[in-house]
Amino acid sequence: MTPQTILDIQDLTVEFRQGRRTAPFRAVDSVSLTIAAGETVGLVGESGSGKSTIGRAVLGLNPVRSGRIHFEGADITSARPGVRRELSARLQVVFQDPYSSLNPARTIGRTLAEPLLVHRKIGAAETAERVTEMLARVGMPADTANRYPGQFSGGQRQRIAIARALMLSPRLVICDEPVSALDLSIQAQVMNLLADLQSELSLSYLFIAHDLPVVRHLSHRIVVLYRGQVMESGPADDVYADPVHPYTQALLAAVPEPDPRVQRARRADKEAAGATVLSTQPPAATGCAFAHRCPHAIDICHSLRPELLPVPGGEASGGGRTAACHRAADLHPLTVPAHSGITGEEVPCSGNE
């Protein structure tokens, strides 16, 4: 399907120890995903879903319990420091917090020059030229290089962090909630910058965020995570317009529509459908991770973990859709009319692709 796979994650599991007595906490549970050249894959989930952990595991910042991570064909699951060093020219990161991701005691110029010093032995003049060029590309004035992070706002710092990630012309950039800490108008500026840079430099992004509309806007494909497991994946607009998994549906229904009339209609729908399931009991150790909150849960959901399978009828919408739900087959046809009534007007662009 895809021309060239940049990142291939297979059955990734990450666990964190939490004391001697208790069992380790499984932050990521057998997650598989691939990213093609020039593609953006959006990783969505709420706090504790393991989305950032996946990004950090790819970067070698978290230990991997089991599973394989291939980057440009090479296995980097537990790459040695030397390999990581070499890898860092092609695999980069932009973090969420623009305040802690830049060293306050170093000038922007020195921070940006750092990747060059590691990888290319070039002179000071050429380094300064590259820094200025990259700053211009992310829309920052040239005198930025001599100043300290404390003199910039959050949005400007995030541009600088993006510039640092791009200094070595990487193939893949892990974007870990890059716009979550930013104001609405600044968020739009940074999202446009990321999109422009992608088309100019043919970058791939693993775009991690909790905000579904933001992820949909930038991503080609979306992977929905819940408690470390993939609930659903597929083309961004399809998943957004017609979610299959009850969790994705709940996530979408929870985002308030920024239009009073549409939101009122949605509220009326929701009230007619009855109260939402409030999470009182902990999730079952076996079975579906979402079963305890799912309005459609039946016995099998509590006892057997559903596999991630292609969605029946998903081929019609372009294919590549999967969902981990026992009831995908019998629920999905039912949910189509109910949702199209609301989402029909909010996603006018779903027919574009």
Next chain:
Amino acid sequence: MSTAAKRPGLLARVVRRPSGAAAIGWLVLLTAATAGASFTAPRGPLEQDLGHVLAGPSGGHLLGTDNLGRDLLSRLLFGGRSTLLAVAESLLVYLVIGTVLGLASGYLGGWVDWLVTRTADLMFALPGIIIVLVVLSVFPGNLHAAMITFGVLGSPGLIRILRSQTLGIREELYVAAAKVAGLTRSQILRRHVLPRMTSMVIVQAALFSAIVVTIQAGLGFLGLGAQPPDPSWGGLVADASQNIDRDPWMLVPAGIPLVITVIALGLLGDAIRDAAIEGWSVSKMAAPPGRTVPAPRSAEDAVAPVEGSIEPDARALLSVRNLSVEIGGIPVVQGVSFDVMAGETLGVVGESGCGKSVTALGVLGLVPGGGRVAGGQVVFDGVDLAGSPAELARVRGSGIAYVSQEPMVALDPTFPVGRQLAEAVRRHSRADRRTTRAAAHRRVIELLTMVNIPDPEAVAGRYPHQLSGGMAQRVAIALALAGDPKLLIADEPTTALDVTVQAEILTLLRGLQAETGMAVLIVTHDWGVVADLCHRSVVMYAGQVVEQADVESMFTLPLHPYTAGLLAANPHLAGGGEPLPTIPGTVPAPRDWPQGCRFAARCSRVTDACAAAPVALTRPVPDRLTRCVHSQQLLVEGTPR
């Protein structure tokens, strides 16, 4: 900003401070004079002038003489050599051991950390001076051995401090970014970890040097350092104390240099630390050189006349008029007016730095950061609260309640939530001050049930950290409801929560409002929350209200370019694949507010008229306010969405 590039070096910045200059001056003078004592001293250290024994200062002996007629100034200068050498030796050992082991222990962790911290703990338990005395008994009179030992014994203090600093810095994202950039461990330590600790190390080194000076003098006093007749500072004090009844003056030249040196080291440490941080700290940014903070403008020219009723609205539950708030003498909110009707929900929308939270807190008289309400009226239920602490105290909690963004901060971590709720219930049940425990508990359970907490009895017994973020916010809302408020001020109540939890909290707020009839003033940056919850909305920009309207009209036809831009920038409404409409630039800081329209620099419709003078709030259509010169134009050509 080109001046920022040419910043003076560290030494120049230290010398620019008077204390730094004085300290450096003394230490340089002392070093030069003692190092070159053979040239600077007027006489030899052992040269006796038996004609002037125990003499005071005179032309021949500037600082007088001792009991053998030796020149005190010369003895001081020659004796200072051993002091400086002792400081250098101890300090070197202290710094090398402390820095290397402190960094290694904090950054590497594991068994290295275990070994280093245990050894350091053990060394803390050893009595330092006794160890030094033992060393001196093994190497009699060898001050070098004693001082090196003292450096080793002092290093655990530095190790401890640097270890805890490193533990914190290790988790910073820029260290993770450096790892991803391919830097080796030693490069990360050298470039990113160590520079952050420079000031800490310098301060510790200065303090330690001061201790070494006194310890060395103490050893000299005890006769364990330089052996008589060789001079040392401690030996001079010992001589002086022996002759204290015959010539008290001798104590002055013997003691004063010690005191001044110790003080100079302390001052130098402080000066270097301040100068090192000055380069990159945020306080530098707050007041850049060559840029004076403009004096707060007078209320007349800054606050545009609000067209419409200046008088508070008698029908409103809360009527705010011309509210101005200052923080640190700089106005951050100016001339804000709005009304909240009983049972109504009003949204205050804007980006960070626009003053929306400060406005909400200003209503309650709780301006953060040492700020104050500088003017205006806050009329709640017919009573003006502004500048009336007694009225505010009466109203807080029972009339107006507050819910913050961070529920965990609102709850005291040391008490079960039930007890905190019971406290609030008792505080507010004024009818019967001695509400019984049982009645209070009943009310607590009732409140927890009201906010849809499953199993309220169990939750009441839990501590805040045992609750999820959504549960904690429900408890915080229950706490706010304890006094049966007529108005609930909610400052970004769902921003820190997941979307599904946010939806539950919004539903809860709607339900509570229907049930109790209270009014809600909600501060938010999320248009979805406004659309879901609010009847009317106030948009704030750079400390002013720029638009006010009922929610439906505002979403359909925004009458201020900022509102329009903010609505359009929402990725929720944009199609995938195409660029988002953006507002260029950022919100100006309060000291950069222009005279004219504050949004002009970012606005696509800007004309000369915008920047000319402060723009007044106008009412282009009934029940709507906007602060834009082009409101009529917007009204005509605005594209209904």
